[in-house]
Structure formats: structure tokens, C-alpha cells
Amino acid sequence: MRIIGTGSAHPKHTLTNDDLSKIMDTSDEWIRERTGICTRQIITDENLEDLAAEAAQKALDDAGIKASDIDYIICSNVAYEYVTPTVSSIVEGKIGASCPCVDLNAACSGFIYAIDFAEALLQTGRATNILVMAAEEPTRMVDWNDRSTCVLFGDGAGAMVVTRGEELRAIKVSSKSNLDVLHYKRKLEPTPFITKEEEHIPLYMAGQEVFKTAVTCSLRDLLAVLSDAGLDKNDITYYVLHQANFRINDFIRHRFNMDPAKFPVNMDKYGNTSSASIPMLLDELNREGKLKNGDLLAFSAFGAGFTTGACIIEWNK
Ligand code: ACO
Numbered sequence: 001m002r003i004i005g006t007g008s009a010h011p012k013h014t015l016t017n018d019d020l021s022k023i024m025d026t027s028d029e030w031i032r033e034r035t036g037i038c039t040r041q042i043i044t045d046e047n048l049e050d051l052a053a054e055a056a057q058k059a060l061d062d063a064g065i066k067a068s069d070i071d072y073i074i075c076s077n078v079a080y081e082y083v084t085p086t087v088s089s090i091v092e093g094k095i096g097a098s099c100p101c102v103d104l105n106a107a108c109s110g111f112i113y114a115i116d117f118a119e120a121l122l123q124t125g126r127a128t129n130i131l132v133m134a135a136e137e138p139t140r141m142v143d144w145n146d147r148s149t150c151v152l153f154g155d156g157a158g159a160m161v162v163t164r165g166e167e168l169r170a171i172k173v174s175s176k177s178n179l180d181v182l183h184y185k186r187k188l189e190p191t192p193f194i195t196k197e198e199e200h201i202p203l204y205m206a207g208q209e210v211f212k213t214a215v216t217c218s219l220r221d222l223l224a225v226l227s228d229a230g231l232d233k234n235d236i237t238y239y240v241l242h243q244a245n246f247r248i249n250d251f252i253r254h255r256f257n258m259d260p261a262k263f264p265v266n267m268d269k270y271g272n273t274s275s276a277s278i279p280m281l282l283d284e285l286n287r288e289g290k291l292k293n294g295d296l297l298a299f300s301a302f303g304a305g306f307t308t309g310a311c312i313i314e315w316n317k
Helices: 017-023 028-035 047-064 089-096 110-123 207-231 247-258 276-285
Strands: 002-009 013-016 038-044 072-076 103-106 129-135 158-161 168-176 183-186 203-206 239-243 295-305 307-313
Touching: 002 028, 002 038, 002 183, 002 276, 013 017, 017 028, 028 247, 038 247, 047 103, 047 129, 047 158, 047 276, 072 089, 072 110, 089 103, 089 129, 089 183, 103 110, 110 129, 110 168, 110 276, 110 295, 110 307, 129 276, 168 207, 207 295, 239 247, 239 276, 276 295
Parallel strands: 072 103, 072 129, 239 295
Antiparallel strands: 002 158, 013 038, 129 158, 168 307, 183 203, 295 307
């Protein structure tokens, strides 16, 4: 795999911590100190598929290829208005591609899982150019009366075009079933035959449990991919980590004894955008001209499941 283009798209509405403190019992100080989040972009009148298509088109333009050159679209998505068809199928129509499309849901780790699937397609020769993307609207999954979750999230989409290459140095994905700490449950249509009790549960998160698991798993995964790639932690140019909580990423940075410049952050502006956070941050680094050929990037994410994933990829656009 080799990355040849990136793109991202954000909803236009900015919601600040002070805005939140006007509608619930919270404060800029509490949110900033516990999470590092200052503002988030949240969906108002936009449709997620339009943001996804915008991110995809930007990635195609950046790669300098046409939609007709794409032979697979893989989109990570947790929840969305349409359960079917998938985000990727709708994006296919919007950008004018014609190829197999699939969405996958591995929660916030979904983008790393999408990379894993894409690499398998490239290695078996089933595809040459793949649009790997993530589109998420977690602000539609939370209970807006639950201040411990709703302040954490933002919406958005990120995409990258990948082609055949040798740049993916190592990848590891994992899952350990744990329904209790993090879940979102929605009710399906009733039938005349359903006899069980069903309930709709907005996003539930046992924050401190998730925090501990996230730190432990991310550290474990990063060390594993460094070892698989035969690299030292200091060889990595940027640790592009899931943007859930500044304290999680900073804990990992401290453990690695690294300069903050190696751990780019944009959760202060966008909050936790679930699996879209890594491709959105990657696109930001690319567009700001911070990436040069030969740079080694480490991605790491964790999410409900409990799923985790990490990989190391060389930037060679
Ligand atoms: N404003 C003010 N007070 C609040 C707020 C808020 N928004 N939310 C909770 N509190 C209060 C609580 O009610 C509690 O009050 P109490 O002591 O009187 O009972 C107090 O603050 C402390 O609450 P904790 O939950 O213990 O706070 P904690 O320090 O653990 O921070 C947080 C909570 C930010 C959620 C933290 O646990 C965390 O970041 N966990 C990891 C979450 C994460 O990474 N999720 C992403 C992974 S999954 C995904 O991406 C979908």
C-alpha cells in the first residue's frame, strides 16, 4: 500500500465549550482540562454522505486520479441515517465511481481495519486504487442530556486514496468483546412476533474504564507494530493517534518520552470524530505541508468492541 491522496470535510457549525455551558451544567474549564477539547464541528443541516463525498473528491483531486480509476471503496462508519445502502455506495454515486463498495464498522478503530482490508485487496491483486475512508456523526448517537458523553464528540469525514506499494510496514488489529463499557443500541422496527423487551440506549461509555483500556491497548499495539517493522520509537516522524482525549495521547507520549511535536493534535478543534479522526488529522498534516517523502507515520486507534488497531506507513506520495 502507498498513500497517494488525502481529503477531509467538516460540518460548518462550530460548537464551543462555552456554547455547551449555556445548555447544560458544564464549563470550558472542565472540558478543556479533562479532554483537551475546545470546539467541535457538528452536523446541523448537512447530510453525512455529502461530507463523505466531499472528503473523497478532495482525496481524488490530491491523488490526481479520476473516480473511474477507483476500483474499490471501503468506508468506516458506526451509525448513520441510512442503514442501507451504505455510505460507500452513496459516495460512489456522488463522485461518479463505479466499483464494489463496502462499509465496515469496527467503531473508532474502523479506519485501521479499513486499511487492513484494503491491504489484503492490494496484496491479492484484486484492486489497484482504493478509496479508504471514514465518515462519522457521533453527535447523533449521544444523549444530549448526558454531559459526560455529549461534550466529547464532533462530526466529520476523512479519506485517502491508496495504490499498490511497499509503504505499509506493519499493521495489527484486535478485538476483545466487552459490551459493558461502551455501547449504543437502537430499536429496530416492531414485528407482530417480537416477545423480548427492547430498548433504545444512546451512547453509553464508562469513561474511566475506557480510558484505562485505551491507554493500555494503544501502547501495546504501537510497540507491536514497531517491533514487527523492526523500527525504534524514535524512527517515527508522527504518531497520528485517534483523537479521543488529549490526556490519553499525552500519556502515551510521556511513556515514549517524545517531543509533543511528534504527536500532532486536532481534537481541540474537532472533538472525537470516531473513526474519522485519523484520516482527518492525516489530511491536515498533508495540506499544511508537514509531510515529506520518507516520513514514517504510526496510526493507532481504539473503540467499542473493544476494538483496537495500529499500523506504520511510510509517506511517499
Ligand atoms: N462537565 C462537568 N462535570 C462533568 C461533566 C461535564 N461535561 N461530565 C462529567 N462530569 C462530572 C461527573 O458527574 C463527576 O462528578 P462527581 O464527581 O460529582 O460524580 C466528575 O465530573 C468526574 O467524572 P468522571 O467520569 O470521573 O471524569 P473523568 O475524569 O473520568 O473524565 C472522561 C471523563 C473525559 C469521559 C474520561 O473518563 C475519558 O476521556 N475517558 C475516555 C473516553 C474515551 O476516550 N472515549 C473514546 C473512546 S470510544 C470512542 O471514541 C467512541
